[in-house]
Amino acid sequence: MLRASWLVFLKDVRMEFRGKEALNAAVAFALVVLVLFSFAFDPTSEQIHEISGGLLWILFAFSGVLLINRSFAREQSNDCMNILLSSRVPPSALLLGKAFANTLFILLVELVCLPVFSLFYNINLFALPGWLLLVCVLGTWAIAIIGTVFAAMTVNLRLRELMLPVIVYPMIIPALAAAIQLTTVIASGKTPVGDDLLWLRVLIGFDIVFTTLSIGLIDIVLVD
Amino acid sequence: MNDKLLLALGTASALFLVRNLYTMFLVLPDEAAQGAIYRIMFFHIPSWFTCFSCFFISGVISAYAIAKRNFKADSWSVSITEVGLAFTMIGLATGMIWAKVIWGIWWTWDPRLTWAFITALVYGGYLMMRNMIDDPSERLRLTGVLNVFAFVSVAITYKAIDWWRTQHPGPVLSFRTGGGNIDPAIESMIYQNWLALLMLAIVLVGLRFRQEETKREIEGLRRLAYAR
Numbered sequence: 001m002l003r004a005s006w007l008v009f010l011k012d013v014r015m016e017f018r019g020k021e022a023l024n025a026a027v028a029f030a031l032v033v034l035v036l037f038s039f040a041f042d043p044t045s046e047q048i049h050e051i052s053g054g055l056l057w058i059l060f061a062f063s064g065v066l067l068i069n070r071s072f073a074r075e076q077s078n079d080c081m082n083i084l085l086s087s088r089v090p091p092s093a094l095l096l097g098k099a100f101a102n103t104l105f106i107l108l109v110e111l112v113c114l115p116v117f118s119l120f121y122n123i124n125l126f127a128l129p130g131w132l133l134l135v136c137v138l139g140t141w142a143i144a145i146i147g148t149v150f151a152a153m154t155v156n157l158r159l160r161e162l163m164l165p166v167i168v169y170p171m172i173i174p175a176l177a178a179a180i181q182l183t184t185v186i187a188s189g190k191t192p193v194g195d196d197l198l199w200l201r202v203l204i205g206f207d208i209v210f211t212t213l214s215i216g217l218i219d220i221v222l223v224d
Numbered sequence: 225m226n227d228k229l230l231l232a233l234g235t236a237s238a239l240f241l242v243r244n245l246y247t248m249f250l251v252l253p254d255e256a257a258q259g260a261i262y263r264i265m266f267f268h269i270p271s272w273f274t275c276f277s278c279f280f281i282s283g284v285i286s287a288y289a290i291a292k293r294n295f296k297a298d299s300w301s302v303s304i305t306e307v308g309l310a311f312t313m314i315g316l317a318t319g320m321i322w323a324k325v326i327w328g329i330w331w332t333w334d335p336r337l338t339w340a341f342i343t344a345l346v347y348g349g350y351l352m353m354r355n356m357i358d359d360p361s362e363r364l365r366l367t368g369v370l371n372v373f374a375f376v377s378v379a380i381t382y383k384a385i386d387w388w389r390t391q392h393p394g395p396v397l398s399f400r401t402g403g404g405n406i407d408p409a410i411e412s413m414i415y416q417n418w419l420a421l422l423m424l425a426i427v428l429v430g431l432r433f434r435q436e437e438t439k440r441e442i443e444g445l446r447r448l449a450y451a452r
Contacts, residue, residue, distance in 0.1 A: 153366045167349040171377040
């Protein structure tokens with residue numbers, strides 16, 4: 001199964017890097033929102049330390065859903081979806097492959113946004129690179145796995161672009177809250193200890209529960 | 225459910241509610257700290273109980289529906305969710321009225337309030353999505369999965385609130401505290417009103433279920449007519 005999902009992952013990544021449509025759009029969108037943030041509050045104040053985590057993760061969630069929306073929509077032309085489903089790739093492998101690809105795309109957006117945010121808002125996010133990477137990967141996976149399942153569900157809907165965020169955002173709130181808390185702690189240069197580790201557990205638990213649930217239920221969502 | 229049963233249950237629930245209202249307003253005295261407004265809790269707490277029960281049952285039925293591809297179960301689960309959402313709204317509205325009187329504000333971003341809001345959004349999304357899918361078997365599969373996700377997510381979010389600081393009053397009922405925090409007459413009133421609201425919920429679910437089944441029948445007939 002992992003081999004099949006690796007193939008799907010490679011296919012998605014290759015397709016995206018050839019056109020770079022969604023990725024360019026997501027990065028541009030993220031940068032525009034970063035500029036907009038500066039009007040929402042005083043960008044030179046100390047307050048930025050307390051809200052940096054929230055701003056960043058709202059940004060990642062927004063541009064993430066933008067990317068994930070393309071994930072299954074990409075397969076609609078030339079009836080690729082049916083061919084994928086009737087190939088020997090099981091639906092769970094398809095889901096995992098696509099979720100991995102989406103995770104990579106969102107991480108790339110984060111790779112652009114984090115330094116830019118650091119620079120423009122005069123805040124050092126990279127004091128603890130290991131922790132930052134861990135939180136980014138776990139949080140991004142939470143967005144990607146739930147987003148990918150729901151993208152598979154909403155791909156044939158008339159209002160796909162609208163429906164996906166409406167159902168994804170309320171469901172990823174625990175993961176987002178945990179990632180926000182941890183990122184805020186990391187942005188202030190402190191190693192997460194004590195109560196903060198609770199949020200790490202929430203994040204890991206969330207990932208495990210929803211990955212299992214998604215793999216278990218995707219067979220019902222994707223049938224040809 | 226047949227007409228007579230629904231009518232009987234509806235009448236019983238109405239009579240029970242009238243009797244409860246009489247006890248609440250004319251028998252039970254004002255609460256020492258809160259005055260008269262505490263009576264809204266006779267509707268606030270039971271409607272949350274009803275809403276939890278509805279979402280839990282609907283999640284289980286949805287899991288059954290997608291496992292067995294059972295259309296009846298699908299109709300049950302949407303009817304129960306809709307009624308559950310109505311009780312969520314009652315819970316939110318009564319809570320807000322109480323908060324305005326006691327806290328002086330309509331709303332605060334207290335975790336439990338936030339949770340209630342998120343729950344309403346999650347299930348609102350579920351009902352929205354149902355309206356967008358025309359094919360019944362696709363609707364059963366997709367919204368069934370969504371409902372299972374919704375319940376798990378709502379449960380996790382509920383757990384996560386325990387770790388935030390909370391402004392919402394803590395548990396007062398004896399099964400949570402071990403007793404002593406609440407007057408037994410008031411507590412028993414809460415349970416009695418829950419029973420009345422639960423009966424009302426069952427009647428509403430029964431009516432809604434019948435609508436849902438009729439709707440599916442009409443959809444089937446329409447497809448048949450087009451196929452001719």
